[in-house]
Amino acid sequence: MPDRQRMFLAFWPDAAVRKDLVDIQSAMHFRRGRMVHPLDLHITLVFLGMVDTGQAPCVEAAAGGQAANAFDLTIDHTGYWPRPRVAWCGPAEVPRPLQTLVDGLQRDLRTCGFEPEARTYRPHVTLARDARGGATGPLASPVVWPCHRFVLASSSGAREPPRYEVVREWPLRPHKMMPTDS
Ligand code: ATP
Ligand code: MG
Numbered sequence: 001m002p003d004r005q006r007m008f009l010a011f012w013p014d015a016a017v018r019k020d021l022v023d024i025q026s027a028m029h030f031r032r033g034r035m036v037h038p039l040d041l042h043i044t045l046v047f048l049g050m051v052d053t054g055q056a057p058c059v060e061a062a063a064g065g066q067a068a069n070a071f072d073l074t075i076d077h078t079g080y081w082p083r084p085r086v087a088w089c090g091p092a093e094v095p096r097p098l099q100t101l102v103d104g105l106q107r108d109l110r111t112c113g114f115e116p117e118a119r120t121y122r123p124h125v126t127l128a129r130d131a132r133g134g135a136t137g138p139l140a141s142p143v144v145w146p147c148h149r150f151v152l153a154s155s156s157g158a159r160e161p162p163r164y165e166v167v168r169e170w171p172l173r174p175h176k177m178m179p180t181d182s
């Protein structure tokens with residue numbers, strides 16, 4: 001293992017959600033752009049940047065110490081950020097358990113030497129870079145992404161995809177069962 005690796009915490013889709021995301025990507029009909037490889041599709045929770053081998057146990061303890069609940073994320077629209085020229089899809093609203101998870105990670109990662117992100121958290125799946133001409137807006141068929149685990153991923157910077165590798169994963173707390181009347 002290298003002394004330092006570029007890393008981030010993320011939600012990684014299972015095969016069914018990945019297929020739905022690829023369908024959204026195809027339906028945007030970009031005129032041009034670099035499509036994100038299916039195996040690289042993800043939602044970043046916290047970008048860490050370079051992580052030293054010595055910091056890894058602290059990062060893993062911070063990730064493993066979260067007590068956030070599992071939840072469903074509804075991917076219901078696509079959009080385009082002109083400055084980074086990124087086309088994406090994401091949820092219109094940030095569910096409370098998602099914000100709780102991101103806040104908890106940012107807080108606990110401070111002790112490992114990572115400063116919290118100052119910008120508002122905007123969950124999204126990057127679909128294409130240097131993209132032009134894609135149709136954006138609400139999705140006719142939103143995708144429900146069951147979020148019950150999150151991962152630590154490394155970013156290789158390799159030219160050839162897949163560019164990311166899942167290193168470890170942690171479960172979220174299972175949905176609470178509602179008591180039934182009987
Ligand atoms: P490249 O930077 O080589 O074009 P990339 O952005 O896909 O490719 P990374 O920069 O390693 O790869 O980023 C990994 C993940 O972290 C991506 O989801 C990216 O959007 C996110 N990310 C990268 N930098 C930041 C940052 N400064 N703040 C928040 N998220 C970031
Ligand atoms: Mg980048």
